[in-house]
Amino acid sequence: MLRSGQPLTGPNRKRCHEDEMLLGSVLEERERGFVIDTRSAQAAKQARMTGGGTEPKSSYPQWKRLHQPLERGRPLQESFIKLVEACNDASLGMDRWLARLESCRWLSHVKAALSTACLAAQCVDREQASVLVHGAEGTDTTLLVTALAQVILDPACRTLAGFQGLLEREWIQAGHPFHLRCARSAYSHARLKQEAPLFLLFLDCVWQLSRQFPFSLEFGEGLLLTLFDNAYASNYGTFLCNNEKERCLCKVKESTHSLWAWLDQPEEKKKYLNPLYSPNPLAIWPSVEPQSIQLWQGLFFRWIRSSQYLDEAWAEMRRLVE
Amino acid sequence: VENVRLLDRLSSRKAALGTLYLTATHVIFVENVSETRKETWVLHSQISSIEKQATTATGCPLLIRCKNFQVIQLVIPQERDCHDVYISLIRLARPVKYEELYCFSFNPKLDKEEREKGWSLVDLNDEYNRMGIPNSYWQISDVNRDYGVCDSYPTEVYVPKSATAHIIVGSSKFRSRRRFPALSYYCKDNNASICRSSQPLSGFSARCLEDEQMLQAIRKANPGSDFIYVVDTRPKLNAMANRAAGKGYENEDNYSNIKFQFIGIENIHVMRNSLQKMLEVCELKSPSMSDFLWGLENSGWLKHIKAIMDAGTFIAKAVAEEGVSVLVHCSDGWDRTAQVCSVASLLLDPYYRTVKGFMVLIEKDWISFGHKFNHRYGNLDGDPKEISPVIDQFIECVWQLMEQFPCAFEFNERFLIHVQHHIYSCQFGNFLCNSQKERRELKIQERTYSLWAHLWKNRADYLNPLYRSDHSQTRGTLHPQMAPCNFLYKFWSGMYNRFEKGLHPRQSVTDYLMAVKEETQQLEEELEVLGERLANLQKLQVNGNKVKSMQQDRSKHLGLSASNNSLANTPQEYSNDLKSFPSRSPSQGDEEDSALILTQDNLKSSDPDLSANSDQESGVEDLSCRSPSGGSCLPSEDSGKDSDEAVCLA
Numbered sequence: 001m002l003r004s005g006q007p008l009t010g011p012n013r014k015r016c017h018e019d020e021m022l023l024g025s026v027l028e029e030r031e032r033g034f035v036i037d038t039r040s041a042q043a044a045k046q047a048r049m050t051g052g053g054t055e056p057k058s059s060y061p062q063w064k065r066l067h068q069p070l071e072r073g074r075p076l077q078e079s080f081i082k083l084v085e086a087c088n089d090a091s092l093g094m095d096r097w098l099a100r101l102e103s104c105r106w107l108s109h110v111k112a113a114l115s116t117a118c119l120a121a122q123c124v125d126r127e128q129a130s131v132l133v134h135g136a137e138g139t140d141t142t143l144l145v146t147a148l149a150q151v152i153l154d155p156a157c158r159t160l161a162g163f164q165g166l167l168e169r170e171w172i173q174a175g176h177p178f179h180l181r182c183a184r185s186a187y188s189h190a191r192l193k194q195e196a197p198l199f200l201l202f203l204d205c206v207w208q209l210s211r212q213f214p215f216s217l218e219f220g221e222g223l224l225l226t227l228f229d230n231a232y233a234s235n236y237g238t239f240l241c242n243n244e245k246e247r248c249l250c251k252v253k254e255s256t257h258s259l260w261a262w263l264d265q266p267e268e269k270k271k272y273l274n275p276l277y278s279p280n281p282l283a284i285w286p287s288v289e290p291q292s293i294q295l296w297q298g299l300f301f302r303w304i305r306s307s308q309y310l311d312e313a314w315a316e317m318r319r320l321v322e
Numbered sequence: 323v324e325n326v327r328l329l330d331r332l333s334s335r336k337a338a339l340g341t342l343y344l345t346a347t348h349v350i351f352v353e354n355v356s357e358t359r360k361e362t363w364v365l366h367s368q369i370s371s372i373e374k375q376a377t378t379a380t381g382c383p384l385l386i387r388c389k390n391f392q393v394i395q396l397v398i399p400q401e402r403d404c405h406d407v408y409i410s411l412i413r414l415a416r417p418v419k420y421e422e423l424y425c426f427s428f429n430p431k432l433d434k435e436e437r438e439k440g441w442s443l444v445d446l447n448d449e450y451n452r453m454g455i456p457n458s459y460w461q462i463s464d465v466n467r468d469y470g471v472c473d474s475y476p477t478e479v480y481v482p483k484s485a486t487a488h489i490i491v492g493s494s495k496f497r498s499r500r501r502f503p504a505l506s507y508y509c510k511d512n513n514a515s516i517c518r519s520s521q522p523l524s525g526f527s528a529r530c531l532e533d534e535q536m537l538q539a540i541r542k543a544n545p546g547s548d549f550i551y552v553v554d555t556r557p558k559l560n561a562m563a564n565r566a567a568g569k570g571y572e573n574e575d576n577y578s579n580i581k582f583q584f585i586g587i588e589n590i591h592v593m594r595n596s597l598q599k600m601l602e603v604c605e606l607k608s609p610s611m612s613d614f615l616w617g618l619e620n621s622g623w624l625k626h627i628k629a630i631m632d633a634g635t636f637i638a639k640a641v642a643e644e645g646v647s648v649l650v651h652c653s654d655g656w657d658r659t660a661q662v663c664s665v666a667s668l669l670l671d672p673y674y675r676t677v678k679g680f681m682v683l684i685e686k687d688w689i690s691f692g693h694k695f696n697h698r699y700g701n702l703d704g705d706p707k708e709i710s711p712v713i714d715q716f717i718e719c720v721w722q723l724m725e726q727f728p729c730a731f732e733f734n735e736r737f738l739i740h741v742q743h744h745i746y747s748c749q750f751g752n753f754l755c756n757s758q759k760e761r762r763e764l765k766i767q768e769r770t771y772s773l774w775a776h777l778w779k780n781r782a783d784y785l786n787p788l789y790r791s792d793h794s795q796t797r798g799t800l801h802p803q804m805a806p807c808n809f810l811y812k813f814w815s816g817m818y819n820r821f822e823k824g825l826h827p828r829q830s831v832t833d834y835l836m837a838v839k840e841e842t843q844q845l846e847e848e849l850e851v852l853g854e855r856l857a858n859l860q861k862l863q864v865n866g867n868k869v870k871s872m873q874q875d876r877s878k879h880l881g882l883s884a885s886n887n888s889l890a891n892t893p894q895e896y897s898n899d900l901k902s903f904p905s906r907s908p909s910q911g912d913e914e915d916s917a918l919i920l921t922q923d924n925l926k927s928s929d930p931d932l933s934a935n936s937d938q939e940s941g942v943e944d945l946s947c948r949s950p951s952g953g954s955c956l957p958s959e960d961s962g963k964d965s966d967e968a969v970c971l972a
Binding site for chain 2: 066068087093094095096097098099101102105107108111115116118119121122126211212213214215216276282283284285287288289290291292293294295297300301305306309310312313316317320321
């Protein structure tokens with residue numbers, strides 16, 4: 001599985017010999033690969049006008065392009081804000097709740113993200129084909145897809161250590177601009193242009209997986225909530241800045257502590273472990289039917305309603321297993 | 323009929339080829355694949371509707387929709403055969419006599435004594451005794467002993483001490499269907515009670531002294547409060563409309579010391595349509611999130627569930643927190659009244675949250691109080707306008723509560739699903755007819771078997787591993803969260819998409835935890851035995867013998883794995899654009915599905931319905947199975963357990 005930014009074909013259909021060679025070198029002769037473009041076909045075409053574009057078939061004959069549009073940027077942030085507003089709306093009657101939930105479109109985004117990640121995973125696992133994932137910049141929906149696909153495919157990514165490694169690799173080092181994207185969250189009135197909850201969307205998808213495969217992830221919901229918190233505001237330097245370059249310039253490693261180091265401490269670690277975990281060497285294929293995708297109550301209603309009864313249930317589960 | 327294809331709803335590519343059989347009681351589809359010969363059994367009683375669709379090149383499609391939400395799609399090659407099957411099924415699914423029903427031919431090979439014992443497992447007298455009745459405030463009345471006062475009530479009713487036979491009879495004449503106020507639940511801690519009746523025949527101004535006395539008697543039976551609530555579970559408009567027909571509701575001016583309250587729950591017709599709409603959403607092919615949410619909202623189903631829950635909560639609060647008695651009614655007092663009283667009882671009393679207690683609850687508020695099972699669930703062919711998912715809604719309320727309070731119920735989701743299944747299956751005699759009177763006339767207890775005995779025997783399958791009777795969540799009254807809590811109501815895919823295995827979590831936490839619990843128990847017992855041996859040996863040692871201390875071999879026991887890791891689950895179709903994505907070869911898919919077949923060794927269960935080699939598909943069973951108890955294999959409600967049977971014990 002590969003990821004990149006969009007090819008800069010531009011309006012004049014520029015070609016790049018090195019890029020074609022690079023992609024060509026991935027495939028054997030007569031082997032076929034897939035390009036999953038996280039923009040709609042139309043958006044990808046329009047990108048040419050501003051210097052971007054897609055891989056033309058003539059230049060990349062072995063690669064088949066699939067468009068799986070995923071929401072990003074302002075619309076995704078709006079979706080998030082609307083959902084949080086709906087959740088907090090005490091006046092909302094049962095006869096209008098679902099329509100309101102639907103109008104936020106958040107769950108549709110979860111469904112789309114999971115579907116695309118599964119598609120990428122299927123390419124690799126079922127079709128034994130290489131897949132290149134990119135959107136526009138390669139820093140948002142691209143990372144969402146590649147990271148999620150690895151959770152689906154790779155049991156190592158489902159361990160606590162492996163998941164941390166995945167985050168470090170596919171989000172932090174890959175250059176997801178955390179500083180810009182995780183700025184003010186849902187309550188802020190300042191509608192920052194660059195803010196978008198891609199990382200939260202990723203965490204939500206992982207939560208969906210944990211619900212559908214309760215034994216397959218070594219960590220529980222608590223870890224996902226902690227990661228969500230720390231992406232926006234943290235005592236640790238792990239999610240600071242927008243990319244490795246900035247982190248170097250700001251001397252993050254020298255002046256801050258790592259979140260992973262803290263999470264790895266035995267007393268902390270055991271809070272995040274899933275008592276039901278049993279290593280599953282196989283890929284986990286989620287159902288993306290609407291009935292199978294649920295609203296992440298633990299996150300969206302975290303401060304609205306008591307989780308006492310569910311916490312007690314988890315405590316009981318731990319007790320039974322121990 | 324041969325060469326029939328059974329289509330898979332989600333994956334249009336998967337179709338099984340086999341033979342269709344029609345018997346007196348079932349429709350059976352047997353797959354041609356020789357190794358497994360997977361079977362799908364459907365009881366005629368379960369069939370809700372049959373739809374013959376337009377003939378295509380591949381054959382004549384027939385769609386069978388079941389009351390337990392199973393949907394079977396068959397394609398019959400010859401149009402004439404299809405027509406014959408269609409006509410036959412229509413007749414078979416609409417019996418005219420009770421004797422045609424399965425319960426009269428069902429034979430679990432028990433003797434007469436066992437059959438009787440099965441019926442006496444749930445005894446309502448014991449239940450009222452458990453509540454503390456009779457006592458100084460409440461007594462049992464035999465005024466209805468020949469069903470002379472009210473033919474839809476049981477022979478034994480519980481009434482306030484001060485309610486004489488005269489008062490009861492007088493009140494019954496003033497109530498719709500003669501259903502006078504009678505006791506449903508009594509709280510011995512504070513003497514508050516829940517009583518139920520039908521609407522008074524008050525019209526605009528009629529009064530009845532005895533009925534007013536009846537309500538006073540209820541109030542007096544609770545010295546801790548000087549008034550009672552009267553809860554009308556209908557929407558106000560409907561109740562008011564009833565007044566024009568000479569019925570209506572209690573006027574606070576006429577009845578002393580009552581506080582009247584409307585809690586609007588819609589009627590059976592609205593509910594029937596609501597379910598219909600929701601099922602249409604479930605039948606959508608590849609719905610988007612929008613389609614689904616809009617469809618669900620439009621059906622109004624969850625709104626109705628919440629309305630029932632809110633009513634039950636109001637009543638439970640009145641009893642537990644205010645110590646005030648409540649009289650509940652709707653129109654005839656056998657639908658919404660039953661729902662609301664049983665939800666309230668469940669919230670109030672932890673006993674009803676046990677396996678036995680739940681069976682007692684249904685026996686009390688539904689069976690004995692004359693809920694019209696035959697009319698509502700179509701045992702026999704009848705008026706389609708009487709059909710309504712009343713008890714289904716109650717069962718769903720219980721499930722919603724289980725989701726909110728995971729430690730508070732002794733039983734699990736499977737229990738609820740099987741109860742619902744059997745209400746429609748007519749395999750057992752408990753849910754036949756419309757009243758106790760009719761059941762006795764038909765001699766149900768002598769000619770059929772009791773579901774309760776069957777469930778009780780298999781209760782190991784129905785337990786909730788998180789339940790502990792001493793857990794704080796379990797004891798006392800449950801307090802469902804009030805607003806804002808719309809989000810707490812979830813779509814119950816375990817019930818309405820029950821037979822679509824791909825939708826459900828692939829791994830059953832419940833079964834795993836139950837297995838862990840059992841294993842732990844075994845280990846603890848062994849530990850005890852070893853401990854005793856150690857103690858004995860130590861005694862010997864005291865006598866001067868040198869004995870090596872016993873070493874407990876802890877490590878070897880736990881080969882418990884949460885899932886059989888050699889089982890894969892299959893990806894669904896993730897891309898809408900099928901052409902762009904090459905299809906997998908059919909053989910690949912089948913291999914994995916066959917890997918999901920459970921072997922008897924893997925399953926630890928006393929459920930006779932569980933057949934070896936039962937597949938993930940619904941109602942599927944192997945002809946060659948033999949139950950552990952040695953009895954004949956019962957056509958099961960489903961494959962005995964649900965999809966997620968990736969549980970296996972090493």
